Amino acid sequence: MVRRVFLSPLTMLGLFIVVMIVILAIFAPWIAPNDPLQVNLGQKLLPPSSEHLFGTDEVGRDILSRIIFGTRISLKIGFLVVIIAFPIGTILGAIAGYAGGAVDQVIMRITDIFLSFPGIILSMSIAAALGPSIENVLLALAVTWWPWYTRIVRSSVLSIKNSEFVESARALGASPIRILIKEIIPNTIGPASIQASLDLGFVILSAAGLSFIGLGAQPPSPEWGAMLSSSREILRDAWWSATFPGIAILLTVLGFNLLGDGLRDLLDPKNR
Amino acid sequence: MSLLEVKELKQHFTIKKGFLGEKKIVKAVDGVSFKIEQGETLGIVGESGCGKSSLGRTILQLIKPTSGVIHFQGRDITHLSRKEMKDVRKEMQIVFQDPYASLNPRSTVRTILEDPLIIHGIKSRHKRMDIIEGIIDKIGIRKDQLDRYPHEFSGGQRQRIGIARALTLSPKLIIADEPVSALDVSVQSQVLNLMDALQKELNLSYIFISHDLSVVQHISDRVAVMYLGKIVEIADVDELYQNPLHPYTKALLSAVPLPDPAQMKERIILQGDLPSPVNPPSGCPFHTRCPQATPECKAEIPELREKSMDHWAACIHVQPGQKQSIRTSIS
């Protein structure tokens, strides 16, 4: 089973970024030089210096510290959204593909409805309906994301449901649920989980966008999108307040994308 | 009482074509009847697309028959629920053609062999292992290979694992759907000999589905020839191979190469392709390609009749009691 795994330089870079971010998130209190919420009006709008590497914001909080603590929020949203959406989407997709007929039709039409909104519009209205908070953004994104997994899993279930090993399980008298769990799902989880790892980056990006328009994390939370949003008012005086949180988002999303791409290539060399 | 008796079995698939859904019906199995006794092997031959695989799956109720009756050990199993059918499945198993596709790539051999026992409620792990070890011993897989995955085995080994899986529940009947056609010729005979040995040891019955006439001759006691969903001829193996009655059987047999070219008679080359089972020809389904076809063949569907002792054929031009003179033996 052991195959020599060759990772391209870009995949290695992605892996490196992701590992760094996870480390920052876990050890934030020890790594960050300052308290991310500590207001210090005497030190407001300071440009980057050796004391404040990324400068300070309009109330004198250390931007570097805020960005380091921001990794916790972004990772939490990214992982939780995928953790909620992935099983829901996978199970529905497996049921749709395996049952076929009316069940399939109903599930897939519902999926189509969710997919006929541009993601951000749907999550925006849901987050708005639930009220602005991190938890609601999380829920809104999960609601937007599950249909993608449903689609992927359904199509791979369709391709293996008539395979001979599934037929042989039926011939042995296995129940449909047993076949689904033991024969079908283990063989479809691969492509779907690659998609999930690719999605982590985009979930984080979307969450930042929602916070940016005021729907997600609320000030003074050190969420990157919310930080960008409040930086707009001091843009003229403090370029650093906008620059660094954005780079943090970009690097995080890039890291997850590179890693996801690399994983996909490992499974399907055709994609390179 | 026969082990299995199939009467007028039909398997029609509906396929929708086009937006307004004009329905088309594929008659994959169209009125098939036969019996099989304990310990007997019935070979079923025919070109690909003749419905022989559908027949196997229908008997196992992997697809519900459109009509007809299947009696297994005297019991009508045609209308059993999935749960009722579960008990029957212990007695009736299948071995598939493709040893690559028929084993779950993510299960170890142990899991593959253990699963049927778990499904059928053998709770003691110890007992399950006893059964499995007894079986792998027969099929030539070592105990230390049990925790390997299917891709670590050769095609022949995998097919033997497929057979082992079918045997775990000690069935009476095994439907083997082209079990050796995906294997190298050298491996084919190994698997065939194994099946032969297992049959003698366990008193198994086989329905052996294949397009390969030599393989079928090797393993079968009786042989049925299928064409477009119907059995056109059925007889004991030697009788059928030496004295084929139906023009289609004759054509098939004439295409088999013989070891001694001098023995080979003139090849009957069939005209045209196998007609689509969606629009089968009227009358005798074979008349479009039959060298002996007459206008009556187009009008009348010939019934499968006993032309001589235990030798049935569906052709109006074959007279009862008629002995065909040409010898067509292969071995």
Add this chain to the structure above:
Amino acid sequence: MDALRYIIKRILLMIPILFGISVLTFFISNTIPGDPARLAAGPHADAKIIEELQEKMGLNDPLYVQYGRYMKNLVQGDLGTSNYSHQPVMEDIKQYFPATLELTLFSMFITILIGIPLGVISASKKDKLADQFARVMALIGVAMPAFWLGIIFLLFFYLQLGILPGSGRLDTGLAPPESITGMYTIDALLTGNWAVFNSAIIHLILPGITQAAVTIGMITRMTRSSMLEVLNSDYIRTAFAKGGSQNRVLYGHALRNGMMPILTLLGMTFGHSLGGSVLVESVFSWPGLGRYAVNAITYLDFPAVMAVTILIAVLFITVNLLIDILYQVVDPRLNYD
């Protein structure tokens, strides 16, 4: 004949989806906390007036009655009255939609202009420096938070250099052109108003590029991979062997066949840009639907939120339908099942 059938089938299939979209949106909008009647009545209204308004607005009816009424009005083109702007939502949309459409089309134009050639070059120089560069750019583009890129552009081109405007659709003091399409650039062209045309184009540049940055990345990657597939095919090798010039083969033969997946992606790009408009319009104070939607959410403006969501979803599926149909027409090999 089959193609026509396919089109009819697809259009019929849209009906249940549209129904689902309206139900879903109605449900979402209705869970928005806050009382629309209270908001409409203003902060100082007393309880009695609010109660009367609730009754008048039908807020006490069962949900399905409210939904039925909404759908009936919707079919007649009545999207209700905005609780914020106090004018019919339809009027608001008529006013803001052209701005969003103009921005979206402009950014798609940039996307195609840059993304497709970049993908072709990347594929034809596979693994060379140009390819590596294009791939890294595309990767960064896809990961780019557009709203941040917009802020950086503002910082640099508007605040620092002062060479490009940072908000709105026209210089202050310029009157919008006579409304024909509602898109200023096109209306200015049609009426020959060059001053307005120039100003409109200049105002489009920053938001347009910001919007395009992400989609360029997507299109470049897709073009590259589908070109690579085509370039490896025998008929392209034959074309090269026959002595066809590099560009003729690349753009004449290969791109034509590589276009199929790209076409699909253009549909996705359109949807992406429509969705992205929410963020980009906020950054550049672009008076379009996206900003209207953000405002509507801020002010819990139920009819406006629902109208924008439905409108964008309908546009999105219509464009995808058109692309699918085009796909079928262009590629005769596909069957229609």
